[in-house]
Each structure stands twice: as C-alpha cells, then as structure tokens.
Amino acid sequence: MIIRLTIFALFLTLFSMPAHSDDAEEFKQKHIDNVRMIIASAMKDSSAWESLAYMCDTYGPRFSGTKNLENALAWMKRSMEEDGLDNVRAEDVMIPVWVRGNEYCTMLEPSVAKLEMTGLGRSIGTPKEGITAEVFVVTGFDDLDANADKVKGKIVVYDIPYISYGQAVQYRVHGADPAAEYGAVASLVRSSSPIGMNNPHSGSMRYKNPDVKIPHAAITAEDAAMLGRMQKRGQTPVIKLYMEADTLPDALSANIVGEYKTDNPNDTIIVVGGHSDSWDLGTGAHDDASGCLATWKAVKLIKDLGIKLPRTLRAVMFVNEENGVRGGKAYAEAHKDEPHAMMLEMDGGAFPPSRIMVGNKNDSVLAMLQIFNPLLHEIDDSLNVVPGWGGVDIGPMSRQNNIPCLGLGTNGEGKYFWYHHGPSDTVDKIDPKVFNQCIAAIAVTIYLYANL
C-alpha cells in the first residue's frame, strides 16, 4: 500500500513538473491573443441575448409535438443560415407526442379551492368524469409503505421536503407505481423546487408496471404542505382531479444543425449544443433555449472572427430532451460513422459560468484539459476544468463512440430550480452580460479543444 502511494506521489510530482508547466505556458502564449479576441467579441453587445429573447417571446413554450416547437425550429434554421453557418440543415427525428389537454385539480373538502397543478409527462389522463377521492398524504416512500393499508381508493399526495433536485425528483418520476400498487386512484407530488411561489413544475414520469397505471401530476409546494397540515390536524381533504392527458402516435421533428467547416483533410468534429424543446409552462429560457443560443452563437463568433481551426465545429440543437431524448439518440444513430473529437453541452441554466465539466469519469481527458485553466481565467479566475458530466443529449453518442464529453457548469446559487420546468422560466431571468460570459466560456473551450 505504501509502495503504491509512493508511486502515485511520484506520478503527481512528474505531472506537475516544470516540463508540463512549460507546455502549459507555451499553450497559453500561443492562444492568449485569440482567446482574448473571442472573449471581447462575446462580450461586445447583447445581440445573442436579443435572439434568445426573440425566440422565447415569439414562439413561446417549445414542447415536443407542438406547433410552437416546429415554428421555433424553422426560425432556428433560418437564423443559423442568416448567421452564415455552413451546412445548415434539419435532420429528421421521430418524437413522442404526449398531450396535456385540459386539466384541473380542485379541493372540495374541507373547503373549495383551486389547486394549481401540472400533469406529468407520460401520465395517463383521468376518466371523463375526473377522479374524486379522499387524500392521503405521505412524506416519502417509506411513509407510503408504512401506510400501505390506508391508501386504497385514495389520491396519494407526496408532500416531500425539498432537499435536492435529485432527491425530490424521485417522487415525480417514480411516485405513481407504488401508490398504484397499494390501490391508490391517482397520485400528486409536491413540485420539485426549493421554493413555492405557487408555481407548479412539470417534468416526466415513468410507469414500471403497465397493469396499474394511475394519473400522476405535480401540485405546488404551498398546496402539498397545506394538505399535509390538514391531515395532521384530522381534516380529510377531498380532491377532484381532471386530466385529459394522452399519448398520440410519434411525429416527425428535427435536430437543427449548423457548422463551421474546417479545410483540414483529417477533419474531426467538435459538437456543441443544447436542446431545442422545453416544457410547456414557461418559455424554457434557461432550460434550454440558453444552451441552444449560447452554443450556436459561440460557433458563429469564432467563424465571424475568421479564426481557422483544424477541426469542424458543429452546433446541434437536439430535439425532445425533456420527454424522450429522441434528438440525442437520433444523432448517435445518424452520425455513428463520423469521427468526433469532443461533444459539449450547455443545459444547466444561463448563470455565471463556474466550471467546464468533464463527463464519463474520463480522467485522462480531465488531466489533459488542465492546460485550459490559465486561459479560462481570462473569463473568470474561478473558471476551471473539473470532473462532472456532459449532458443528456450528447450522452447517447458520447457513450456509443467513446467520445470525450464536456458540460458547461454555471452557478445559479440554487435559483435554477426556482424556474426549472415551471411558468417562471422566462428570459427576464437571464442577464445579457452573464449570457455573454456563457458564450465566451463555450467559445474559448471549443477553440482550445480544436487546437489540442
């Protein structure tokens, strides 16, 4: 064990030896002028934010299967062409079509109140007459198991304290199954968000057991807590839930793609992108219009500066991340034979860029990319390459072809999940200067990667 540690220490010493520092310094000096030019160009005006705002305002929510989404995709393609990208095209993707229809949730006892709600993606609807039943509130899966005999014929409400998104979202995704198996007639979950503000937050759910599907929807933090209080004090709330949710046949949609081609005959491709679709309550400004516009505008920026690269930059606006990842899967299938150097996704909100994440636990790529840090510090002293993950949409291709994948990490100080999948994810939540910093971080990273 001691010997191993010694070898490891030796490795670390070698790794930080002057020879490497010299390489890093040489790399920095070679690229610092272009990096500074890229950053200055990214920060020069608010035109990228204006495009982001135009798309969100004009086309609204971009949910898979809607005319809104297709209108926005057509605009993306036109705008990429106007931006002068190469080989702009729409690549066919068949996407699932889950439709919300009309829906409402009304408390009938102990008093009448409208409860804001949102059906969850893939949920079935209710019968035409809705579902009217007493409520049984649980604080988690354990609590549900402990009260298994009390939920038959009832609407189970998961009043889950929000600790983290990863914890809370388990009930959104997997809440229906166990409730159904114990005989519940529907299930409602506290929206996965650290704050309430009477916002429901949507998202996808899944049925494991196709034999006992029940409607599954999210209500607000306020109402989940209220139902919990009522049960504690011995009141028995009665709720009517009405949902027309349905799954229709798949429809044709598209990934929108544009490039900055290289002249290098040994061309390999760097993909950057976000997802074009969004949930249907807000206009998906953070999630993920920002990722689309930031990555595409980063490619345009480098092209406009006339910087020659030995690799092609390809901006991909992946469709249907939210409820199917069909865009990411279709890309992997369609481009499996093309040589890819790297893929980078932005899908964590347009807050101040805080890290370039290396996904898939790829330690060799992580070690290699430390050379970027001194140049990333031109944007912000705290911006470094760190372990992390890439993104949902680049996952299928990067795993299939073992391609290094990166993600832009941003620091929203917890606010990302204030807006995520809710009605408040609108462009006023994005600061134009911060958005430019995201573009700068992406443009610098892909420029440097192309020059490795």
Add this chain to the structure above:
Amino acid sequence: MIIRLTIFALFLTLFSMPAHSDDAEEFKQKHIDNVRMIIASAMKDSSAWESLAYMCDTYGPRFSGTKNLENALAWMKRSMEEDGLDNVRAEDVMIPVWVRGNEYCTMLEPSVAKLEMTGLGRSIGTPKEGITAEVFVVTGFDDLDANADKVKGKIVVYDIPYISYGQAVQYRVHGADPAAEYGAVASLVRSSSPIGMNNPHSGSMRYKNPDVKIPHAAITAEDAAMLGRMQKRGQTPVIKLYMEADTLPDALSANIVGEYKTDNPNDTIIVVGGHSDSWDLGTGAHDDASGCLATWKAVKLIKDLGIKLPRTLRAVMFVNEENGVRGGKAYAEAHKDEPHAMMLEMDGGAFPPSRIMVGNKNDSVLAMLQIFNPLLHEIDDSLNVVPGWGGVDIGPMSRQNNIPCLGLGTNGEGKYFWYHHGPSDTVDKIDPKVFNQCIAAIAVTIYLYANL
C-alpha cells in the same frame, strides 16, 4: 438660531439626565419579571401559528363580500370565545362588494399565449365580448404623456420597473385615468412586486374621472416585460382582455371584537388589531391573518397569565381594510365616545419584529415610550420604539380622537412584497417561532403601555 439650538441642547441634556435614567431603571425593574413571563409564554409552543394555519387553510382567501370571509369571521368569534376573552362580539359593518367574476387575458399576436392576470379592485368589467386591441407599452406616466397621441383605441400596458412598493403602486391605483383620458380602451399594469415568479398581485384602484372608466388589471412582471420587449423590437402585440368585474350593493359584515377587561373604574381602552379580510388570490396569511391572530393571541396571553392591568385590552379584527377601510371607519363612529389610551396595529407581515413604530408624528409619545426599549431588548437587542406609522385600520379612530397609535414593524428583508396580494401569501411563508416573537413584541408593548 444659536439660542434656540442651545435651548434644544439643554432640553436633550435634561431628557437624558440621571433622573430620567433612574425612572427608566425603576420602570424596568418593576416590570422585568412580567415581561419575561410574557415572552416565555409567547414562545412556549406553536399553538398560535396552528390557529393561524387552521384559519388560512380552512376558510381560504377572505375577500370582502365572500362567504369565505363570513365563515372565517364566525370562526374568529367562536375561537375568541373559546379563548376566554371578555365581551366577544361582532359589530356590524356595511362593506362594499366588488366581484371579480371570470376573467382572462390572452395574447393573440405575435403568438397565442395565456397571460396570468388579476382584475384590480373597483375596476369595471369589459363588454361581454371582451376587449381585443393592440397594445401600447409605456414605462411611466411621463412616457404615457409623451405618447398621448398613440394610445387611442389601444390597451395601455404600464411596464414599470419596481423601485419600491410606494412607487410601483401608483400605477396600480391611478393608472386607468390618464390612459382613459387619452382614449385607451383598457389598461394593464405590471404587478407591484420586486420579483416575478409569474404571480399576479391584486389590490385596489380608483377612478378620478367617472366619465371615462376603462377596465384596469394587473399582469405578471414577466409578461409586462415581454410586451415591452416586443414593442421595442417592432412587434405589435394584440391582446384580448375579458373581465366580468362588477360592483354590487353593500353587504353586512362585522368587526370581531374581544377584550380583557380591567376592574379599574377609570378604565381607558388599548386597542390592538389587524384586518380580517384579504385579497382573493392567496389566503392572506401575512396580510393580515397574522396581524389578527398575533394581536388577539397577545391579549389572550396576558389574560391567561392573570396579570392585572389598569386598562382594558381590546382586540379588534377590522373588516374590509383592503378595498374600503369600512371596518376602521365603522369602529371610529361606533366608539367615538369611549376613552382610548392607545391603538396598535400589525399589518406589515409576520417577519422578525424590528421596531415599535409611533405614528402620526407624535414626538411626545415617542419620547415617552423610549422607556420601553430596555424591556423590548428582552425579545431582541435591536427592537426599539421609533417614529413610523400605526396602521390603516386604526387611522380613522386615532385621527378623529387624537389617540396615540403604534404599529409593529417587521423585517422581511424585502420579501413581504414577494407575497403581498398575490397567490403566494400562504401560511408556509410564516415561521412559527418568528410569529411567536411578533406576539411577544405586541404583548410586551401593550402590557407596558397599560402600566404607564
């Protein structure tokens, strides 16, 4: 001038002389044990918060003219009786009945979107077919004046940056008149709140000019900003506004009153209260269920401790503060011949108590009450008597009979207006311990005032 300053300095010196310090010390020593007992009792459990939550959850919003309000008032009266207060009664008040009816606001151009909205109190409704018109966005009254020739036949939208509530609310209250005078067919105002979160915030408006009334409603910060962006980029939004708002004949309601009677034959009365009514989007937990429950429970607490006082404590749950102040006016008329020692209101949210405010610029009362400060520090070192104001409901009586009026100031760090008059003003926003601190601050203040 120098002579005057010298006299003033002498006055200040006298005022802070040892004789006064001795008085203050004697006052403190005389009451410190009771003050500590009161605070300990206020902090001992969450029963007051439970009552607050029960009322908000069970009866919902308490808007003037609704069955909800009357149910809540009946519960208040029963609960005060169960709490053992003296002379519990409902005192008749005729209140205005403005009804919202169904209402909606839809953007038709450049794309179709539902805009969350709330009609403003006293507004007229639209014709049955609604009002469909192009939008003209202004950033303030000056901007409206400068564009007076452009608003005829349009829906004016006030997209006002929120600087303070006092500034923003001018457009909610007075926005319809000038728009109507320039020929607008309706007016919409950005909700008076520092944050968006897609919440509309209601409140009252007024018409100065009865000849040119137009419907007036609030939209969300998000949508006001979006319409402003659209106009800037040359898009012309078209909106359909539909409001059934109407004003019906006045209805009978009540101030709910309960007391802790003194045996003192030279009895004078200390009134403490909040307002029982709320706007209709949330459940008015901060505004002003908290003021009602905190003041009434402060009186109960002193009575339960068996502390004898030389003055009567009277808890008054004033009705209809939000759109008429009829409860405050009726109280002033009904009790004009009774000797009042002081009136105190809590109507600024149940955040940490930060100050006891003396209203009506009453410097002599302010000077007199400095003696409370060392005892208020038993609750929090920063809690002092300061100049400020009392409250809307105690205003008519305190001005009419020249009665000292106090208000409980709380420090919500700006969050009060996140929730104010909106759907998010619910009891989960109130911390039980902080609520108890408010009760302690009120109970200590009225106990000390009764002993002056």
